[in-house]
Amino acid sequence: MSKSEFHRIRRLPPYVFAEVNAMKAKARAAGRDIIDLGMGNPDQPTPQHIVDKLVETVRDGRTHRYSTSRGIPGLRRALAGYYARRFDVRLDPEAEVCVTLGSKEGLANLAQAITAPGDTILTPNPSYPIHPYGFIIAGAAIRHVELAPGRDLIRDLARSAEHSVPAPTAMILNFPSNPTALQVDRDFYREAVALAKSRGMFILSDIAYAEIYFDTPPPSILEVEGAFDCAVEFSSLSKTYSMPGWRIGFAAGNRELVAALTRIKSYLDYGAFTPIQVAATAALNGPQDCVEAARTLYRERRDILIDGLAKAGWAVPRPTATMFAWAPLPEPCREMGSLAFAKLLLEEADVAVSPGIGFGEYGDGHVRLALVENKHRLRQAVRNIRAFLAKRGVQAAKLAEPVA
Ligand SMILES: Cc1ncc(COP(=O)(O)O)c(C=O)c1O
Incomplete structure (x- = not known):
């Protein structure tokens, strides 16, 4: 049997982003200065007090032993403290919180824990790839529901639930959304919980961008009455505290789901390295001005990019949230699709972006631009893109209004 025939590997299509990444690497090897707005990888270092706590803790040899798979108690309590402060939600750190090795690991392993082969799962599309693929790897069938501004996602999810055989076991929500940056309010979550309960579905909510907002703070689904009956929410320190490499996230909410994840993880890992968990506790319990500073930084970058592109x-x-702009393909390039456009932009403008098709079929009319380069380089990216568009007849002078 060849590798390509392995049951789970066969279910994974070629990674779309790999094509652009390979081109990017080749261009850089050839000495070109590529401005990389591709991956959502925060570029800022982790705040100093968090790093200091890691260093202090790692000096104590007792922290070098196996840690606790579901997370040290102090870190679970710190997450409960965050939910109480930020969302006015009470969590029992013993039964309603599990620490994960980044939220991605938690999503994937919960999918493994709760899925029987052939189960149906509802996933908005476009989406962050682990949302559908965590379940696809686990043997589920995915029903993709289009996510776009102006569409009624609850109505579309309800219709999909009604017409799915077997009836879906779970649906995934991710707001603020990667890649679309769309936000929802509490009423949306109220309707989602009502739908889930009426159809006997679980909800997996991913709020990785809950603290990267520029306007209205995003709510948690756990604020809504009845949510604990059906929903688990994944949060992450990766974006909030610029800690993507540390691999710390959380699952919180419904006890049955938290217990399922805790149990499967107890077979798979020994938890994150204790000094990382102690430093993560310091992040949640410590001063929060670093989070406001991150918001300010992303807001300034957002405005440079959006205003600059509008002028171009x-x-x-x-x-209004996240570290992404979700950009419809510009007029002269609309027909070519997002992968061809991303390649062309890299070749001609030295700017790397993520093709929308990498987030699912409904993403193909867009590219995602991540705000992970400094202001100076964003301005350079805008100049390069302006020249790229001008070559295709887009008038810089004919001012397009940025959409609010
Ligand atoms: C929506 C979403 N969820 C989860 C993650 C992964 O977060 P973590 O680093 O906690 O695994 C990302 C990272 O880009 C994301 O965009």
């Missing part, structure tokens, strides 16, 4: 004739909606 490319109207891109101004995101």
Whole structure:
């Protein structure tokens, strides 16, 4: 049997981003300065007090032993403290919180824990790839539900639930959304919980961008009455505290789901390295001005990019949260699809972006631009893109209004 025939590997299509990444690497090897707005990888270092806590803790040899798979008690309590402060939600750190090795690991392993082969799962599309693929790897069938501004996602999810055989076991929500940057309010979550309960579904909510907002703070689904009956929510320190490499996230909410994840993880890992968990506790319990500073930084970058692109004739909606702009392909390039456009932009403008098709079929009319380069380089990216568009007849002078 060849590798390509392995049951689970066969279910994974070629990674779309790999094509652009390979081109990017080749261009860099050839000495070109590529401005990388591709991956959502925070570029800022982790705040000093968190790093200091890691260093202090790692000097104590007792912390070098196996840790606790579901997370040290102090860190679970710190997450409960965050939910109480931020969302006015009470969590029992013993039964309603599990620490994960990044939220991605938690999502994937919960999918493994709760899925029987052939189960149906509802996933908004476009989406962060682990949302569908965690379940696809686990043997589920995915029903993709289009996510776009102006569409009624609850109505579309309800219709999909009604017409799915077997009836879906779970649906995934991710707001603020990667890649679309769309946000929802509490009413949306109320309707989602009502739908889930009426159809006997679980909800997996991912709020990785809950603290990267520029306007209205995003709510948690756990604020809504009845949510604990059906929903588990994944949060992460990766974006909030610029800690993507540390691999710390959380699952919180419904006891049955938290117990399932805790149990499967107890077979798979020994938890994150204790000094990382202690430093993560310091992040949640410590001063929060670093989070406000991150918001300010992303807001400034957002405005440079969105205003600059508008002046170049490319109207891109101004995101109200996340570190992404979700940009419809500009007029002259609309027909070529997002992968061809991303390749062309890299070749001609030295700017790397993520093709929307990498987030699912409904993403193909867009590319995602991540705000992970400094202001100076973002301005350079805008100049390069302006020249790229001008070559295709887009008038920089004909001012396109940025969409609010
Ligand atoms: C929506 C979403 N969820 C989860 C993650 C992964 O977060 P973590 O680093 O906690 O695994 C990301 C990272 O880009 C993301 O965009």
